[in-house]
Amino acid sequence: MDYKETHVELGKLVNKEKLAQQQANTLSKKLAKDGKEIKKKIGKDKTFSIMDVQAKDIYQFGPRFGRGSEAIYEGFKLAEDSDAKAAMPKEKYMKVPKEKFNDYAGDYLLIPTANGKKPNNEFVKSSIWKNNKAVQNNQVIYYTMDEAIYADIISVEQQAKNFKQQLLK
Template identity: 35%
Template sequence: MLLLQLKMVIIIIWIIRRVRIIIDIYKKSLVLLSVICLVVLTACSSKEVSQSSEVKSVDNKAAVAEGTRVVQTVNGEVEIPANPQRIVTQSGLLATLLALDVKPVGAESRDIKNPHIQALVEGVENIGEGTDYEKILELEPDLIITQIHDAGNYEKLSKIAPTVVYPYLTFKNVKEEVQEVGKLIGKEEQAKEWETQFDTRMAAARERAQAVVGDQTVSLIGAFEKDIYVYGDSLYRGGEALYQYLQLTPTDAIAKEVIGNPDEFLKISYEVLDDYAGDYIFVDESKGGSLNIKSPIWNNLKAVKNKQVLFPKPERFWPYDPISVANQAEEFADMLEGLKKK
C-alpha cells in the first residue's frame, strides 16, 4: 500500500512539472506572438507613412509643375514661372515692364537712366552697361528677359534663371511689344489697360499735330559728321511716334526707300537731301555732326525757307520703348504747335 502511494506521488509530481513546462511554453509563445504582432503593425505603419510621403512628394512636384509653363522662343522651348516675381531685364525692356506695372529687380544702367521713366525706377538694381553676370546671380531672378540675341550671353544667363530672348526688331511697334511681354509674364489684362490709355493719348496728340501739318509732308533726319541719315517709322529717333501714331505723311522718297526697309534708316549724301526733305523737318544732331546751314542746298529747302525745321532733344528721342514713344508723340505735337506761336 505504501509503495502504491509513493508511485502516485511521483506521478503527480511528474504531471505538475509537465504542466509547468506547457505553461512556460505557452507564455513564451504569447510573448513571441506579441512581438510578431508589434513588428507587423510597425511595418504597416511605416508603409503608410512612406506611401503618404510619396503622395506628398508627387503632390509637391505637381504643384511646381502647375506653377510653370513652357513658352516657345528663338532658343527653343523654355520653362518659365507662370507668375514671375523677380525679373531681370537686359537691354531695352525695362520700360515695357514698367508699363505693365511690373518693377524688375534688375536692369541695365542705360535703361535705368532713361529720362522718361525716372519716377518709376527706384528700387531697380543696376546690372551694368555690358552685363554683370555676378550681379544678376546675386539678384536671384526667377526670369530673365533680354533683347541680346547672342549664344554666349544666352548660355550664361540661362544658367542663372530661365531666359527669354526677344531680338531687336522682333515687334513691329510698342503696342505689340507690350501685348507680347504681357502675355509672357501673365499680365494680359494690364497690357489691355495700357493699350486703351495709350490709344487715347495718341488720338489727342494726333489731332493736335495734324491740325498744324495737315496734308503736308514730314521728314526725320540725323546729321552725322559727313553723312545724313533718314529715318522711317520704326525705333529710331521717334520715327514710330511720328509716322505710326501721329500718322503724319512722309515724303515719297521716304515712303518708298526707308519705311519698310529692314534697316529702317537710309544713309544719303548732302547733295540729295532735297529729295527726302519734307515740308517739316525734324533734325537730330546728337552724334557729333551738324548740318551745314550755310550751304545753298540747305537754304533752298522749303522747310528752311518757311522756318519749319525743328530740333528734338536727343535724350528725349533716342530711347525706344512704350513709355518713351507715347511721350515722344506728345512732344512732337507740342513742338509743331509751338511753330504757330512764333
C-alpha cells in the same frame, strides 16, 4: 513687332497682359486724337522727315526705327515724304546723299542731335540747307537723340508729348 505689341508681350511675362493691352490702347487713342489736332493746326497733307544731319553724312529714318518715328508716323499718323518713302529700304533707315537732301526732306524736318540744338557743321551752313523749304519756313524741330532713341511705350508717350508741343506752337 511694334512698341504696343512689345508692351503687351512684356505684360504677359509678368501676368499683366490685360493691363498692358489697356495701356497700349489708351496711348494709341491719345496719339490718334493728338495727330488729328496737329493736322488741324498745320494741315493734313504735311510731310515729315526724321534726319540725322552729321558733319559728313545724313541719315534718314522711317517708321519703327526709333528717333521718334513711332510717335510721328504710327501714333500721330503723319506722312513721310513720298520720295523718301519710296526710296526707303526694308531696314527703315538710309544714308542720304547731300544732293538728294531736299528731294527726301518733308515739309517738316525732325533732327535728333546730341544736345537738342541745331548741328554746327558745314552742311547746315550750305545753300542746300538754307534753300530747304522746312528750314525757310522755320519747320525744323531739334531734339536730343537720347530722348528719342528708345521705342517703348513710356518713351513714345514722352516723345509724342514733346513733338505735339513743338508742332502746336
